Amino acid sequence: MFRSSPNNIFGFIAQLKWYYIDSLKGRLIALSLGLSLTLLWILVIFSTTIQQHKFSQVLLNQQLASTHRLAAAIDFELRQRIELLTRTAERLPSDLSPQSLDSHLPKLASLPLSFSVGVAVIGLDGRSIADYPTLPGRRGSYVEDRQHFQRVIETGKPIIGKPFMSRLLQRPAFMIAVPVLDQAGKVRAVLVGGTDLGTPNFLGFSFDQKIPGEGQFYIVSPQDKLILASTDPALALAAPPVRGTIAIYDRFTEGFSGSAISPNIRGKSTLFSGSHIPITNWIVTATLPAEMAFQPVTTMRHYLTAIAIIMTMLAILVAHWITQRLLTPLDEAGKAIKQMAQGEAPQLPLPVKSKGEIGGIVHHVNHLVEGHHRSQTALAVSQQRLEAIVQNAQDAIFVHTHGCFVYLNAAALRLFGADSPDSLVGKSILARLHPSSHAIAMERIHLVSEEKKSVPAIELKLLRLDNSIVYARISAIPLNYENDNSSLSYARDITERKMAEIELRKSEERFRRLVALSSEWYWEHDENYVVTTAAGWRALKNGMIPQYSIGKTAWKIADLDKPFWQAHRATLRARLPFTDLEYMHREADGKIAWYSVSGEPMFDEDGNYKGYRGTGKDITARKLGEEELRQSRTRIRELAAHQESIKEQERKRIARDLHDHLGQTLLAIRLDAATLAGQTAAAHPKLHATSHLMLRHIDEAMKSIKEIINDLRPFVLDLGLVAAMEWQVREFRRWSGIECELEVDEEDLYRHLNENQATALFRVLQESMANIARHAKASQVKIAMHMKGDQLEMTIADNGVGIDPEQRDKKRKFGLTGIDERIKALGGKFSVDSTPGKGTTLHLSIPVFVPSSAEIQVF
Numbered sequence: 001m002f003r004s005s006p007n008n009i010f011g012f013i014a015q016l017k018w019y020y021i022d023s024l025k026g027r028l029i030a031l032s033l034g035l036s037l038t039l040l041w042i043l044v045i046f047s048t049t050i051q052q053h054k055f056s057q058v059l060l061n062q063q064l065a066s067t068h069r070l071a072a073a074i075d076f077e078l079r080q081r082i083e084l085l086t087r088t089a090e091r092l093p094s095d096l097s098p099q100s101l102d103s104h105l106p107k108l109a110s111l112p113l114s115f116s117v118g119v120a121v122i123g124l125d126g127r128s129i130a131d132y133p134t135l136p137g138r139r140g141s142y143v144e145d146r147q148h149f150q151r152v153i154e155t156g157k158p159i160i161g162k163p164f165m166s167r168l169l170q171r172p173a174f175m176i177a178v179p180v181l182d183q184a185g186k187v188r189a190v191l192v193g194g195t196d197l198g199t200p201n202f203l204g205f206s207f208d209q210k211i212p213g214e215g216q217f218y219i220v221s222p223q224d225k226l227i228l229a230s231t232d233p234a235l236a237l238a239a240p241p242v243r244g245t246i247a248i249y250d251r252f253t254e255g256f257s258g259s260a261i262s263p264n265i266r267g268k269s270t271l272f273s274g275s276h277i278p279i280t281n282w283i284v285t286a287t288l289p290a291e292m293a294f295q296p297v298t299t300m301r302h303y304l305t306a307i308a309i310i311m312t313m314l315a316i317l318v319a320h321w322i323t324q325r326l327l328t329p330l331d332e333a334g335k336a337i338k339q340m341a342q343g344e345a346p347q348l349p350l351p352v353k354s355k356g357e358i359g360g361i362v363h364h365v366n367h368l369v370e371g372h373h374r375s376q377t378a379l380a381v382s383q384q385r386l387e388a389i390v391q392n393a394q395d396a397i398f399v400h401t402h403g404c405f406v407y408l409n410a411a412a413l414r415l416f417g418a419d420s421p422d423s424l425v426g427k428s429i430l431a432r433l434h435p436s437s438h439a440i441a442m443e444r445i446h447l448v449s450e451e452k453k454s455v456p457a458i459e460l461k462l463l464r465l466d467n468s469i470v471y472a473r474i475s476a477i478p479l480n481y482e483n484d485n486s487s488l489s490y491a492r493d494i495t496e497r498k499m500a501e502i503e504l505r506k507s508e509e510r511f512r513r514l515v516a517l518s519s520e521w522y523w524e525h526d527e528n529y530v531v532t533t534a535a536g537w538r539a540l541k542n543g544m545i546p547q548y549s550i551g552k553t554a555w556k557i558a559d560l561d562k563p564f565w566q567a568h569r570a571t572l573r574a575r576l577p578f579t580d581l582e583y584m585h586r587e588a589d590g591k592i593a594w595y596s597v598s599g600e601p602m603f604d605e606d607g608n609y610k611g612y613r614g615t616g617k618d619i620t621a622r623k624l625g626e627e628e629l630r631q632s633r634t635r636i637r638e639l640a641a642h643q644e645s646i647k648e649q650e651r652k653r654i655a656r657d658l659h660d661h662l663g664q665t666l667l668a669i670r671l672d673a674a675t676l677a678g679q680t681a682a683a684h685p686k687l688h689a690t691s692h693l694m695l696r697h698i699d700e701a702m703k704s705i706k707e708i709i710n711d712l713r714p715f716v717l718d719l720g721l722v723a724a725m726e727w728q729v730r731e732f733r734r735w736s737g738i739e740c741e742l743e744v745d746e747e748d749l750y751r752h753l754n755e756n757q758a759t760a761l762f763r764v765l766q767e768s769m770a771n772i773a774r775h776a777k778a779s780q781v782k783i784a785m786h787m788k789g790d791q792l793e794m795t796i797a798d799n800g801v802g803i804d805p806e807q808r809d810k811k812r813k814f815g816l817t818g819i820d821e822r823i824k825a826l827g828g829k830f831s832v833d834s835t836p837g838k839g840t841t842l843h844l845s846i847p848v849f850v851p852s853s854a855e856i857q858v859f
Contacts, residue, residue, distance in 0.1 A: 033312075033315055033316060033319055036315060037312055037315065040308055040311060040312070041308060044301075044304045044305065044308050047304070048300065048301040048304060051300070055296070056261065056271070056290075059271055059288065060259035060260075060261075060271055060273060061259070063215075063259060063271060063273040063286045063288060064258060064259045064273040064275070064286075066217075066273070066286055067217075067273045067274060067275040067284045067285065067286050068275045070217065070275070070284045071275040071276060071277045071284040074202075074219070074277050074282070074284065075277045075278055075279050075280075077202055078160065078176075078277070078279050078280060079279060080114070081114050081115070081176055081193065081195060082158045082160075082176055082178065082279075084110065084111070084114055085115075085119075085158070085176055085178045085191055085193050086158060086178050088108055088111065088119070088191060089178050089179065089180045089181070089191040090181075092104065092121070092180055092189075092191070094182075096121060096123070096129055096180070096188065096189055097129075098129055098130050098139070101121055101129060101130035102130055102132075102134075105119065105121075105130060105131075105132035106132060108132075111132065111193065112132075112133065114193070114195065115176075115193035115194055115195055116194070116195060116196040116199045117173050117175075117193075117194025117195060117196060118131055118132060118133055118135060118138070118193070118194055119131065119132055119191065119192065119193040119194070120132075120138060120139075120191075120192050121180070121189055121190070121191055121192075122143055122149060122177075122189060122190040122191075122192055123189055124153070124187070124188065124189065125144070126142055126143055126144020126145070126149065127140055127141065127142055127143070127144075128140055128141045128143065129189065143192075146161070146175075147161060147162060148160070148161030148162075148175050148176075148177040148192070149177060149190055149192070151177075152177045152178065152179050152187070152190050153179075153187060153190065156179050156181075156187055157179070158176065158177065158178040158179075159176070159177045159178075160174065160175075160176055160279070160280050161174055161175035161176070161177060162174070162221075162224045162226075163197065163221065163224065163226055163228050163237065164237075165236075165237055171196055171197065171236075172196075172197040172228060172229065172236050172237050173194050173195060173196050173197060174194070174195060174197065174228075175192050175193070175194050175195075176192070176193050176194075176195065177190050177191070177192045177193075178190070178191050179191075197228055197229050197236075215286060215287060215288035215289075215292075216230060216231045216232055216286070216287050217229075217230065217231045217284070217285070217286050218230045218231075218235070218283075218284070218285045218286075218287070219277075219282055219283070219284055219285075220240045220252075220282065220283045220285060221280070221281075221282050221283075222240070222252075222253040222281070222282075222283060223281065225239055225240060226238070226239065226240070227239070227240055228282065241265055245265055246262060246263070246264060246265060246272075247262055247263075248260045248262040248272045248274075249272070249274075249285070252272075252274040252276075252283050252285065253283070255276070256274070257274060257275050257276055258273070258274070259271065259272065259273040259274075260272055261290060264287065264289075268289060268290070268291070269289075269290035269291070270287050270288065270289055270290055271287065271288045271289075271290055272285065272286075272287055273285065273286045273287075274286075333361065333365065337365060340369075349366040349369060349370070390409050391409050391410055392410070393409060393411055394411060395411055395490055395491065395492045396408075396409065396411040396412035396414075396415040396472070396490070396491040396492070396493070397409045397411065397412060397488070397489070397490055397491075398412040398489055398491070399479060399481050399486050399487065399488050399489070400429045400445075400486065400487055400489070401449075401481060401484050401485070401486040401487075402449075402484075403428055403429055403430065403445060404426055404427060404428055404429065405424045405425050405426065405427055405429060406425060406426075406481060406482075406486065407421075407425070407481070408421050408424055408425070412491065415462070415464075415470065415472065415491060415493055416432055416462070416464055416465060417464035417465045417466055417468070418465055423465065429441070429445075430442075431463070432462055432463050432464075433460065433461070433462060433463065434460070434461030434462065434463055434469060436461060437460045437461050437462075440458070440460075441460065444458075444476060445476075445487060448476045448477065448478050448487040449478065449485045449486065449487050450485070452478040452485075453478070454475075454476070454477040454478065455475065455476050455477075456475060457473050457474060457475035457490075458473070458474065458475075459471060459472070459473050459474075459494065459498070460472060460473075460474055462491075470493060470495045471493070471494050471495045471497075471498040472491040472492060472493055472494060472495075473491070473492045473494050474489055474490065474491045474492075475489070475490050476488065476489040476490070522534075522613075522614075522615055523597070523599075523613065523614060523615070523616060524602070524611060524612070524613040525553070525611050525612055526610065526611040527609055527610060527611050528553075529553045529569075529572065529611075529612075530551060530552065530553055531550055531551065531552055531553070532550070532611070533550075533613075534550060564583060565583070568581065572612065575601045575609060576601075577598075577599065577600040577601065578597075578598065578599055579598040580596050580597075580598060581596065581597050581598065581599075582594060582595070582596045582619065582623075583595060583597075592620075593618065593620045594618070594619045594620045594622075594623040595616050595617070595618055595619060595620075596616060596617055596619045597614055597615070597616035598614050598615055598616070599612045599613060599614025599615075600612065600613065600614060662705060663702065663705055663706075666698055666701055666702050666705065667702070669698055670695065670698045670699070670702070673691055673694045673695050673698060674695060676691045676694075677691035677692055677695060720758070721753060721758040721761060721762060722744055724758075724762050725742060725744075725762065725765060725783070725785075726742060728762070728765055728766060728769065729741075729742045729783065732769045732773070732781075735773075736769075736772075736773045738772070738773065738778060738779060738780070738781055739779065739780045739781070740769075740780075740781040740782075740783070741780075741781070741782045741783065742783045743782070743783065743784040743785070744784075744785050744786070745785070745786035745787065753792070753848055756826070757792075757826055757846060757848065760822050760823075760825070760826055760846075761792075761794065761846070763822065764794075764819050764822055764823070764844065765783070765794075765796070767818060767819055768796045768819065768842055769781070769796075771816075772796075772798050772800065772840075775800075775801075776798045776800025776801060776839075776840065777800050777801050778798035778799050778800030778801075778839065779799060779800075780798065780799050781796070781797070781798045782795075782796075782797045782798075783795070783796050783797075784797075787848075788845075790847055790848060790849070791845045791846070791847055791848070792845065792846050792847075792848045793843070793844070793845040794843075794844050794845070795841060795842065795843055795844075796841070796842040797839065797840070797841040797842075798839050798840055798841075799838075799839040800839055800840060801836065801837060801839075802834045802835050802836040802837055802838055802839055802840055803832065803834040803836070803840050804836055816832060819842070819844070823844050823846060826846045826847075827846065827847055828844060828845050828846030828847065829843075829844065829845050830842070830843070830844045831843045831844075
């Protein structure tokens, strides 16, 4: 099938590449196999992945259930032992002498069953008074330094001690200590019971068997940093993993209960499950290597993979056999076409051996062969026609190879001043370029000939054979001329146009200099203020020079602002210069225009006054822009005031909803909780304590709601501005610790204010006091408010560090800006008086409506 010799490995590889990559049959095989095998392998991978995921969820849930059951069982055992020990402590005789205890403890038959290490009564001096069963050396031993003894003495509550390795049992054990109380409820001794962790009635029943496989159970005490028990006896009382070693164990120590797959300390993927024992905060963990857990899934994946590989090989063989059989006629046709293209066979129609798509392809190839013969004839005619067009073209066309001319048309010969092609063919093209153009010409020749890039037209200086200079606009494209990399260039003689452009530039330069010396508008008037010259208005007035201004005085031309012109005439009589004098003028179409003029007096050689001269410009657009800006600022200020009003209404609504709905609900909950606390005081002490805790939480929630309502909109604001300000001052003193004084001339001045004004002034006070607390570092603040005519004035002064003027004007500093906008929205004024290190004083005033005495009486 492959024609390459077995000894020629590279040729063999090339044949394989052509057959399976470059050929149509190879691509068909790849396409069909790619689609089917992709679906097959996606199915294999997807099914095994889903199965592994579902299987892992089942295993994790089962493992977590085991840890939950074990944690619940241990918690139950611990609580039973604490309850047993507590009841025993309550029944101890009032006389705690060794003789009395020795006769009392043996009567408690249940103690040895729960406390396999034994029990002991410890006096307040830390020495053992009695023990049961009696062990040599235990009575009279000193245990005051033991943590469980100290914590019981301190708290008066049962304590579970830190596990330890029992010297007697040679197994892990732990102590439970409970207080022995007198009739007054004071601790008079400590009853301690020891339990073997591995005893059958505690942990032994749970750790007799491992999880199937290589799974393990562990009980870990995070606070003691010990493994209390394990299905692996070698790990008893060993240190647990260091934090950061096993991520899921770190989560268990942080309170997480659940399951996850995570690397173990050896880096192997493992199924972890963990549950907490509530009474001790110990952690029950179960582990199972993922390799062992997923072994059935892995085995099935191997089977499916083997089946998929076998099906893949079969599909490749079948597809190869089918495509080779179907595409053999196409291969034969391809070989024949290749031989005709290389000249090894005459270009004759091919035999059609099939009636299908391949036969159709061969039939169309035969049409191409016949068309090729016709094209060759037409090409020869076209070449003759093209040569005639090129030779008679008006633009110069020439071809150069390796920097030398190889072809020139008639126009190119005329451009270079040559009589025949022999004068230039074979000569360097650089010889016909001005030296100033050599560098760019070499770069363009390289781009076209070597990099096969077209270059846009540019203007170059050329040298004719008589060394005279001509200008041409030349572009070039790459061309394969006689099997060599060449450049086809087009050149147009632009010498006449270039000379005209040079003259035009000189003329434009003279014109620009003349224009540069003139202003937008130049004027002169004589000593009688009559305009004698008006020039430079052509661009200003759309090409119309205002001849109507000649012979008139300025104040007759400008018929508006007559008082303004009277003041200006005084300036002219004083023979004083003026700058940027702005005035209005009504145009012929009735529109108002604004102008700005500057002028100076003219004097002759003897110093006699001859009039004025100056310049002016049309500033109508600027004035209109200023007016639009003023209106825009007014609209923005009105919008800001509207937004503030909406915000205040929304604050008021939210505060009302919180008070009416959430506040009432919390009050009802508190009443229910109080009722619950009263009814459970005697019968259910624990529930009674929980209900009291609920009452505290509800009180805190109601307090928080009240603070939120006051922050949104203090209800005291409904009592008037003065009352609200007094409340704000008290609050400011409370949370900032800064002394604050409020001075108000009239207690009922708030009656002159509407709701918007009162709210705005209160918000300004809030913002100012917040800024003082955050930035001023002040120890004293003084606030004063009084009426002055129809203006309400307020000052807020502190003795803090002051405000740096540069910091005040910085961007993103919106505190003072917000206050300024609030006051301006009310039609008032705002100013800041501050010196660094000497405090800050804010001055503001707003207009208010003050009714007359007659209006008050009528009301």
